[in-house]
Structures are given as C-alpha cells and as structure tokens.
Amino acid sequence: MEASIVPYDCIIVGAGPAGITAGIYLVRKNLDVLIITLDVGGQAKLSTDVENYTGFTMIPGDELVRRFEEHLNSFNVNIVFEKVKAIKKENDIFRVETKERSYWSKTVIIASGKKPRTLNVPGEEKLIGKGIYYTTLFNAPYFKDLPVAVVGGGNSAMQAILELSKFTQKIYVINITEDLTGDEILKERVKKLGFVKIFGNCKVVEVKGENRVEEIEVENVKTNEKFSLKVNGLIVLIGLVPSLDFELPEGLKINEKNEIDVDQNCCTNIPGLFAAGDVSDVKWKQIIIAAGEGAKAALSAYEYLMSRREFLEEKF
Amino acid sequence: MEASIVPYDCIIVGAGPAGITAGIYLVRKNLDVLIITLDVGGQAKLSTDVENYTGFTMIPGDELVRRFEEHLNSFNVNIVFEKVKAIKKENDIFRVETKERSYWSKTVIIASGKKPRTLNVPGEEKLIGKGIYYTTLFNAPYFKDLPVAVVGGGNSAMQAILELSKFTQKIYVINITEDLTGDEILKERVKKLGFVKIFGNCKVVEVKGENRVEEIEVENVKTNEKFSLKVNGLIVLIGLVPSLDFELPEGLKINEKNEIDVDQNCCTNIPGLFAAGDVSDVKWKQIIIAAGEGAKAALSAYEYLMSRREFLEEKF
Numbered sequence: 001m002e003a004s005i006v007p008y009d010c011i012i013v014g015a016g017p018a019g020i021t022a023g024i025y026l027v028r029k030n031l032d033v034l035i036i037t038l039d040v041g042g043q044a045k046l047s048t049d050v051e052n053y054t055g056f057t058m059i060p061g062d063e064l065v066r067r068f069e070e071h072l073n074s075f076n077v078n079i080v081f082e083k084v085k086a087i088k089k090e091n092d093i094f095r096v097e098t099k100e101r102s103y104w105s106k107t108v109i110i111a112s113g114k115k116p117r118t119l120n121v122p123g124e125e126k127l128i129g130k131g132i133y134y135t136t137l138f139n140a141p142y143f144k145d146l147p148v149a150v151v152g153g154g155n156s157a158m159q160a161i162l163e164l165s166k167f168t169q170k171i172y173v174i175n176i177t178e179d180l181t182g183d184e185i186l187k188e189r190v191k192k193l194g195f196v197k198i199f200g201n202c203k204v205v206e207v208k209g210e211n212r213v214e215e216i217e218v219e220n221v222k223t224n225e226k227f228s229l230k231v232n233g234l235i236v237l238i239g240l241v242p243s244l245d246f247e248l249p250e251g252l253k254i255n256e257k258n259e260i261d262v263d264q265n266c267c268t269n270i271p272g273l274f275a276a277g278d279v280s281d282v283k284w285k286q287i288i289i290a291a292g293e294g295a296k297a298a299l300s301a302y303e304y305l306m307s308r309r310e311f312l313e314e315k316f
Numbered sequence: 317m318e319a320s321i322v323p324y325d326c327i328i329v330g331a332g333p334a335g336i337t338a339g340i341y342l343v344r345k346n347l348d349v350l351i352i353t354l355d356v357g358g359q360a361k362l363s364t365d366v367e368n369y370t371g372f373t374m375i376p377g378d379e380l381v382r383r384f385e386e387h388l389n390s391f392n393v394n395i396v397f398e399k400v401k402a403i404k405k406e407n408d409i410f411r412v413e414t415k416e417r418s419y420w421s422k423t424v425i426i427a428s429g430k431k432p433r434t435l436n437v438p439g440e441e442k443l444i445g446k447g448i449y450y451t452t453l454f455n456a457p458y459f460k461d462l463p464v465a466v467v468g469g470g471n472s473a474m475q476a477i478l479e480l481s482k483f484t485q486k487i488y489v490i491n492i493t494e495d496l497t498g499d500e501i502l503k504e505r506v507k508k509l510g511f512v513k514i515f516g517n518c519k520v521v522e523v524k525g526e527n528r529v530e531e532i533e534v535e536n537v538k539t540n541e542k543f544s545l546k547v548n549g550l551i552v553l554i555g556l557v558p559s560l561d562f563e564l565p566e567g568l569k570i571n572e573k574n575e576i577d578v579d580q581n582c583c584t585n586i587p588g589l590f591a592a593g594d595v596s597d598v599k600w601k602q603i604i605i606a607a608g609e610g611a612k613a614a615l616s617a618y619e620y621l622m623s624r625r626e627f628l629e630e631k632f
Binding site (some may be wrong): 017020021024025029030052053054055056057060067068070073075090134164183184185188248261262264265281282283284288289290291292293294295296299300 | 333336337340341344346347360367368369370371372373374383384385390476477499500501524578579580582592597598599604605606608609610611612615616631
C-alpha cells in the first residue's frame with residue numbers, strides 16, 4: 001500500500017437490500033463508506049408484488065427499491081457504479097479492484113447477491129432479450145394474446161404467471177417437479193386462473209428461432225418423451241446463482257452452492273471480511289432476511305474496526 | 317394429548333417485529349397459526365424515531381408498529397392476548413400453557429423479545445410510573461422545564477435525551493461508562509444541544525421520594541464519591557433482558573445472558589422449536605434484524621413440518 005492512500009473504513013460490494021442496509025448502518029456510525037455496484041436494488045427490483053417485507057402490506061419490487069434508495073440517499077453515501085474484478089487482502093488492508101481502478105479499505109462486506117440461473121441449452125444465448133427473459137417486469141405486456149412459456153414452478157415463476165395472465169391466456173409452465181412449489185396462496189391463485197397449462201416433470205432442451213423465440217423443445221424427464229411448443233416468449237425463473245464472478249481473497253470459505261460461508265453474525269473466515277444476503281450461505285433468500293443480514297454485517301464490521309483502534313485512532 | 321385436540325401447525329409466542337414477520341410468512345403458507353402475546357409491537361413501539369429500518373427514511377416506532385400490525389391483519393391471523401406460563405414438549409407435540417388455558421401445536425416459535433432492565437436499587441419499585449419510566453414515549457411532556465435524569469448512554473438513552481430536550485433544558489445523564497456510546501450521529505446531536513450535563517462513570521444507587529421521584533443518589537464508580545441530584549423524573553435506559561419469564565421445554569439451550577441459542581436458521585436444539593429476534597442469541601438487537609430472523613424461523617418451521625408428512629397428511 002502506498003503511503004498516500006487513505007483506505008476507506010468499509011467497502012460494500014453490491015447495493016441490493018443487504019448492501020443498502022449495511023450502508024445505512026455504517027454511515028450512521030460516521031464511518032468512511034464506499035459502495036461499489038453495477039445497479040441499485042438487485043433481485044428485489046425484479047419482484048412484481050412483494051407481500052412479505054414487513055411493514056408494507058403490498059408493494060411492487062421496484063417501488064420498494066426506490067424507497068431503499070431514497071433512504072440510503074438521505075445520508076451522504078459514496079457510491080460508484082463499477083464492476084468489481086478482484087478483492088485481495090494485502091497486509092491487513094483490502095484492495096478492491098474494478099475494471100477502472102483500485103480502492104483500499106479496512107473492511108469489506110460482500111453483498112453482491114444472486115443472478116438468474118440460465119437454462120444452458122442450445123439457442124438460449126442468442127435469443128436473450130429476443131423473447132427470452134429472466135423476469136416478467138416490464139415485458140409482460142409484449143405478450144398480449146400471444147403464447148408464452150414460463151420455466152419454473154416456485155414463487156417467482158408463479159408471480160410471473162399471474163403477471164402474464166393479465167395480458168394472455170396462452171400460458172404454458174415447464175416445471176422440473178410434478179407440481180408447483182412455493183407459497184400455497186400463490187398456487188391457489190394460479191390454479192384459479194383455469195387456463196394455465198402445466199407440464200410437470202419437464203425441462204426445456206432447446207430454444208428455436210432466428211431473430212425471435214419461435215418454438216421450444218421440451219423433454220419429460222420421467223418418460224424421456226419430447227415435444228415442441230410454439231411460443232413467442234420464454235420466461236426463465238429456475239432460481240439464482242451467487243454473483244461471485246470476481247477474484248476472491250485467498251482461502252475464503254465457500255460452500256458447494258458457491259455461497260460464502262458466514263456465521264450467525266455475517267463474519268467470514270477472513271478477519272475484516274463479511275458477507276450478507278443472498279450471496280452468503282444463509283438458507284433462505286428473502287428481501288427482509290437480506291436486509292437484516294446487511295445490518296448484522298455492518299455491526300460486525302463496526303465491532304471489528306473498534307477492536308483495532310490502530311485503524312481508527314484518527315477518528316475516535 | 318386428547319384425541320379430540322387438533323394441534324396448530326405453529327404457535328408464535330410474541331408479536332414484535334420477529335413474531336409478526338413469522339406470522340406473515342406462515343399464514344402465506346396456508347398453515348394454522350396462532351400468535352399468543354400480551355401486546356403488539358414489543359420494544360419497537362417504544363422507539364421514538366426509527367431511522368434504520370430499511371425502506372422508511374424516518375418513522376416513529378409506534379407508526380412502524382402500526383404498519384406491521386396492518387400488514388399482519390391483511391391476512392386472517394389468529395391472535396390471543398394471554399400470558400404464556402409454560403411451553404412443554406409432550407410426545408412430539410408442544411403444549412403452550414397460558415394463565416387461562418392450554419394450546420397444542422406441532423411447532424413453536426419463541427419471539428417474546430426483551431424487556432427493560434431495571435436498576436434494582438432501593439426506592440425504584442415503589443416509584444415505577446411515579447416519575448420512573450423505562451421509555452420517554454408519551455411521558456416527555458410531563459417534564460416541561462423540570463429537572464430529569466436519564467440513566468444510560470446508548471442509542472435509546474440518547475434518543476430519550478433528544479426527546480426530552482424539546483421540553484426541558486435541565487437534563488442530567490447518569491452513565492456507567494466515561495462517554496456516551498451508540499451511533500456517532502446521535503452523539504453529535506446530543507452534544508450540540510449544549511445544556512445536557514453528563515455524569516460519566518456513574519450509577520444511581522437510590523431513588524428517593526414519597527409519592528413521586530424527588531431526588532436520586534448517584535455514585536461515581538471510579539472515585540466512590542456520592543452526590544445527590546434533585547429531579548422530578550428518572551428515565552432508565554440501561555438495556556434489556558430476555559422476556560423468558562415462563563417455563564421452557566426441558567433441555568433447551570440458553571446462553572449466559574439468558575438468551576435462547578439458535579443456529580443461523582433460527583433452529584434451537586429442540587426439534588420443532590424455533591426462536592427469533594431479541595430473545596435469541598443473535599448478537600445485534602435491531603428491528604430490521606428481528607424481522608429477518610422472524611422470516612427465517614418461519615421458513616425453518618415450515619421446512620420441519622414438510623419433512624414430517626405425518627403432521628400434514630390431511631393438508632397436502
């Protein structure tokens with residue numbers, strides 16, 4: 001580290017519910033905080049109607065994120081929109097490298113969340129954004145009266161079905177399990193629609209079309225039978241994978257799902273490094289849980305800084 | 317268990333941020349849920365201005381609780397206002413006894429929160445409500461232009477000082493540490509007032525007065541010097557203790573602070589028994605954290621029920 005570099009007290013990677021909450025907590029402690037992120041809101045922004053963020057009976061995901069952002073902005077928080085390439089620990093200080101430059105910090109909170117899992121089948125990559133989407137937000141009206149397939153059977157998939165049902169009655173569901181999973185309340189609403197055709201025990205094996213999605217090839221995983229469906233759109237909601245496409249500090253413990261191992265208080269196995277929200281191995285991926293975990297990570301980072309007064313002599 | 321008794325799927329003890337969130341999550345799963353509590357909101361209701369519940373830039377604690385309650389009531393949740401006396405596990409089923417009756421359930425989530433720690437000094441008990449309070453909510457205006465002492469130096473104490481400062485400039489702070497603790501942002505606001513007299517390293521050893529608080533006896537814990545202060549009120553904000561004044565299932569693990577041991581997913585060491593929020597050993601006691609933990613406990617209870625299909629055969 002060069003002598004002229006003054007490290008931040010904390011760098012937060014990501015600005016979903018966990019990163020934003022961590023930011024709010026740390027700024028209220030008068031610490032020097034920098035948030036590095038590509039967007040604000042993360043997966044929360046892609047939820048249609050959120051009914052389980054305590055305090056809001058029902059709120060669209062993007063509106064909830066707008067409130068999170070407004071809350072964060074009520075403090076003066078440094079935020080840069082850059083892509084993180086590496087986090088390295090060098091002599092007790094972390095170096096966070098983005099495409100553009102390097103930043104130094106005494107602590108780091110990784111709150112980079114998750115991103116949608118892709119199908120990984122022929123035809124998918126070239127048709128992304130051309131009929132293939134990983135959300136129904138903003139794009140459901142495109143499918144007015146057109147056939148569309150939803151891949152998946154959990155809460156996100158069911159919310160997508162409900163959203164699409166406002167515009168079309170030609171909805172297919174391709175679901176790897178026999179029946180829909182997720183909240184009963186959503187299952188009931190989907191079944192009540194009456195026109196949704198569910199293909200259980202099925203997966204998409206190919207997407208066909210030149211400039212737009214035209215047809216999907218589906219396989220029944222029990223019978224190995226294959227069949228085709230003509231569709232104009234394919235909404236893929238088969239879960240998420242951790243957003244960890246950057247170099248991590250040497251020795252950081254990661255579980256088999258590629259999530260960062262944390263203890264009850266969001267500490268990783270590397271002193272000064274914390275993780276919160278969907279990128280951590282906390283079992284349940286929920287907005288309210290991620291927000292709570294962000295607060296924990298911030299308070300753990302603060303405690304770590306306070307326990308190392310050499311870091312903070314100038315400050316306290 | 318008598319043959320005629322149909323147990324609930326889950327009984328939640330307490331209706332603070334953790335209990336309410338657990339209730340919302342479980343009702344959305346179409347489970348039979350009963351909340352047993354003495355009040356709604358818990359400690360959250362006693363916060364003056366909450367600035368760190370993500371999504372609400374600034375909201376009074378009682379207003380936040382009103383929104384929690386409204387959110388819970390948007391579902392049909394069974395709630396009884398009774399005092400829990402014992403939780404017992406009998407042949408895989410929990411029996412929750414209140415003063416009035418017994419309830420049976422397949423799972424229990426303890427979310428009974430914390431209650432204010434008392435001074436435990438002569439004169440305190442008889443003057444509770446007669447000048448001694450454990451909150452400034454509703455009572456700050458009583459002290460218009462009168463001398464009042466705040467015991468404690470953390471966030472709650474500082475919020476109380478700020479609230480009292482709207483009505484009186486005669487504010488003493490009796491604090492066991494040298495300086496105020498808690499968020500820098502609050503410390504700055506308190507110090508900016510200019511008229512708050514802080515007695516560091518001090519504790520209250522006696523409260524004097526016949527029908528009302530008239531005087532407090534204070535001791536400096538470093539010098540052992542004692543002195544008296546004439547005050548009309550004493551606001552005690554020296555932390556909280558777990559609300560566990562009922563019989564717990566045999567063998568339940570509790571830590572040295574009398575908090576219930578939980579893992580990262582709010583499971584206790586007793587199968588089917590979960591704990592969430594301030595009553596658990598999660599280090600940080602915050603509204604947003606308690607809400608997140610409530611969601612975790614609910615999802616863990618749901619997973620437990622689903623893993624024991626004999627409990628749910630009639631349902632799924």
